[in-house]
Amino acid sequence: MSSRRRRIYEGKAKILYEGPEPGTIVQYFKDDATAFNNQKKGTITGKGVINNRISEYLMTRLNEIGVPTHFIRRLNMREQLVRQVEIIPLEVVVRNVAAGSLAQRFGIPEGQALPRSILEFYYKNDQLGDPMVTEEHITAFGWATPQDIDDIVALALRVNDFLSGLFLGIGIKLIDFKIEFGRLYEEEMVRVVLADEISPDSCRLWDLKTNEKMDKDRFRRDLGKVEEAYQEVARRLGILLDPGAGDHRGPATVQ
Ligand SMILES: Nc1ncnc2c1ncn2[C@@H]1O[C@H](COP(=O)(O)OP(=O)(O)OP(=O)(O)O)[C@@H](O)[C@H]1O
Ligand SMILES: [Mg+2]
Numbered sequence: 001m002s003s004r005r006r007r008i009y010e011g012k013a014k015i016l017y018e019g020p021e022p023g024t025i026v027q028y029f030k031d032d033a034t035a036f037n038n039q040k041k042g043t044i045t046g047k048g049v050i051n052n053r054i055s056e057y058l059m060t061r062l063n064e065i066g067v068p069t070h071f072i073r074r075l076n077m078r079e080q081l082v083r084q085v086e087i088i089p090l091e092v093v094v095r096n097v098a099a100g101s102l103a104q105r106f107g108i109p110e111g112q113a114l115p116r117s118i119l120e121f122y123y124k125n126d127q128l129g130d131p132m133v134t135e136e137h138i139t140a141f142g143w144a145t146p147q148d149i150d151d152i153v154a155l156a157l158r159v160n161d162f163l164s165g166l167f168l169g170i171g172i173k174l175i176d177f178k179i180e181f182g183r184l185y186e187e188e189m190v191r192v193v194l195a196d197e198i199s200p201d202s203c204r205l206w207d208l209k210t211n212e213k214m215d216k217d218r219f220r221r222d223l224g225k226v227e228e229a230y231q232e233v234a235r236r237l238g239i240l241l242d243p244g245a246g247d248h249r250g251p252a253t254v255q
Contacts, residue, residue: 013201025084035220037129044219048078050230051199053239056080058198067158068193070182085182085195088144091122091130092152094160095176099204117160119153151192152181167205170236172214175204200230
């Protein structure tokens, strides 16, 4: 842990520290897990290590196809260096298959394929329980401009297409996911870039053959084998470590 660095923010799943250069921050991935707007709390042993790796991998692949992200490099087992951005206070959700709140709200069975991908916005505000909002609310309240929203929608759909294919290739269905964007100021320019993380905490991932859940729903719904599911996602992505190894077994498990 980095007690020398100045802590900027502690969230539910990550801690942000001041980075080594101006305009950078260090994201430290914790094992803490929360669900239902903080009502359910727990820990998933080794989750931080796996999510650090998975998010590194997915952000890197997205960068390669030209999706701008905040990611710079992974520093160690639990930390990555990222560009500090001004977070746009929206949770952007893309759905391919009905699950979670969408299935609930419209009475659709979980697992029903959607006729087209659905994009939703939620206002990032824990006190309000992250309420769903429309573009009207977003522009009226000044959270993002119409141009920002255009950029966000285009990027979110590209992320969805790319990740859907990537996961399909390893026998996983990308049911839905949540991403965050931020404004990056550089050379008198502002760009919207992908920020935060992409991991089994923020995606619904189902095994292609068995429909077994391989994501945070295992924690939300007390399905057990949570760490194992996260490990399996990492293993299929080809980025693991020994199966079953936590981050406490020494340096042999790194790389
Ligand atoms: N590149 C970045 N620059 C600045 N802030 C970032 C960046 N990437 C992610 N963040 C923010 O850092 C925090 C990450 O911590 P964590 O995911 O634990 O938060 P959280 O508990 O989910 O809280 P929140 O409701 O604020 O997202 C989030 O608030 C996220 O918006
Ligand atoms: Mg978060």
